[in-house]
Amino acid sequence: xxxxxxxxxxxxxxxxxxxxxxxxxxxxxxxxxxxxxxxxxxxxxxxxxxxxxxxxxxxxxxxxxxxxxxxxxxxxxxxxxxxxxxxxxxxxxxxxxxxxxxxxxxxxxxxxxx
Amino acid sequence: xxxxxxxxxxxxxxxxxxxxxxxxxxxxxxxxxxxxxxxxxxxxxxxxxxxxxxxxxxxxxxxxxxxxxxxxxxxxxxxxxxxxxxxxxxxxxxxxxxxxxxxxxxxxxxxxx
Numbered sequence: 001x002x003x004x005x006x007x008x009x010x011x012x013x014x015x016x017x018x019x020x021x022x023x024x025x026x027x028x029x030x031x032x033x034x035x036x037x038x039x040x041x042x043x044x045x046x047x048x049x050x051x052x053x054x055x056x057x058x059x060x061x062x063x064x065x066x067x068x069x070x071x072x073x074x075x076x077x078x079x080x081x082x083x084x085x086x087x088x089x090x091x092x093x094x095x096x097x098x099x100x101x102x103x104x105x106x107x108x109x110x111x112x113x114x
Numbered sequence: 115x116x117x118x119x120x121x122x123x124x125x126x127x128x129x130x131x132x133x134x135x136x137x138x139x140x141x142x143x144x145x146x147x148x149x150x151x152x153x154x155x156x157x158x159x160x161x162x163x164x165x166x167x168x169x170x171x172x173x174x175x176x177x178x179x180x181x182x183x184x185x186x187x188x189x190x191x192x193x194x195x196x197x198x199x200x201x202x203x204x205x206x207x208x209x210x211x212x213x214x215x216x217x218x219x220x221x222x223x224x225x226x227x
Contacts, residue, residue: 032215034215042220043204043219044206044218046215046217101147101162101172101216102147102159102206102215102216103159104156104157107156
């Protein structure tokens with residue numbers, strides 16, 4: 001079955017540090033890949049997405065590249081801010097199975113300190 | 115604002131009781147998904163509806179049920195509640211099934227005492 005594995009948190013960084021959150025996936029078909037972010041007390045928001053191999057999704061300074069050869073979709077940001085403190089979820093949607101919902105990783109909590 | 119509305123935002127109830135959580139999807143979205151988020155289990159998919167019909171089932175207990183109405187809003191019914199059912203329950207919606215992002219509501223925080 002489909003699954004997503006992301007690095008365990010929590011991750012604590014100083015402001016302006018470089019961020020990487022690792023995400024790898026297992027899928028039977030050709031999935032679309034997503035990163036969602038959940039700020040404290042809120043629902044999940046789509047951060048970025050990529051729908052095919054070698055696509056790069058980007059938003060708000062965050063980037064992730066769909067790597068089919070390594071089945072990975074790592075999230076990166078060059079300089080984090082305190083306002084980036086949140087829980088980040090990697091997810092996939094498998095296009096070969098039209099009825100499947102998003103499959104999520106367990107989430108990685110990021111804390112950025114000033 | 116994602117456009118997905120969930121009510122109520124908070125719910126406190128006793129063990130053994132039954133509650134109903136409501137979700138209004140984004141305008142035009144036909145698919146509704148329910149997820150449970152607890153501290154130790156992460157985000158667990160419960161059930162999906164598409165245009166009024168059940169499309170996929172995840173880790174949903176027999177004590178839980180859901181439906182999607184003709185106006186596309188959905189309700190999640192939780193009965194014989196146990197302490198372990200305390201969690202955040204999210205509804206999400208999308209235009210079509212599969213291969214697309216979903217938009218999430220703010221969630222209902224259920225506390226069973």
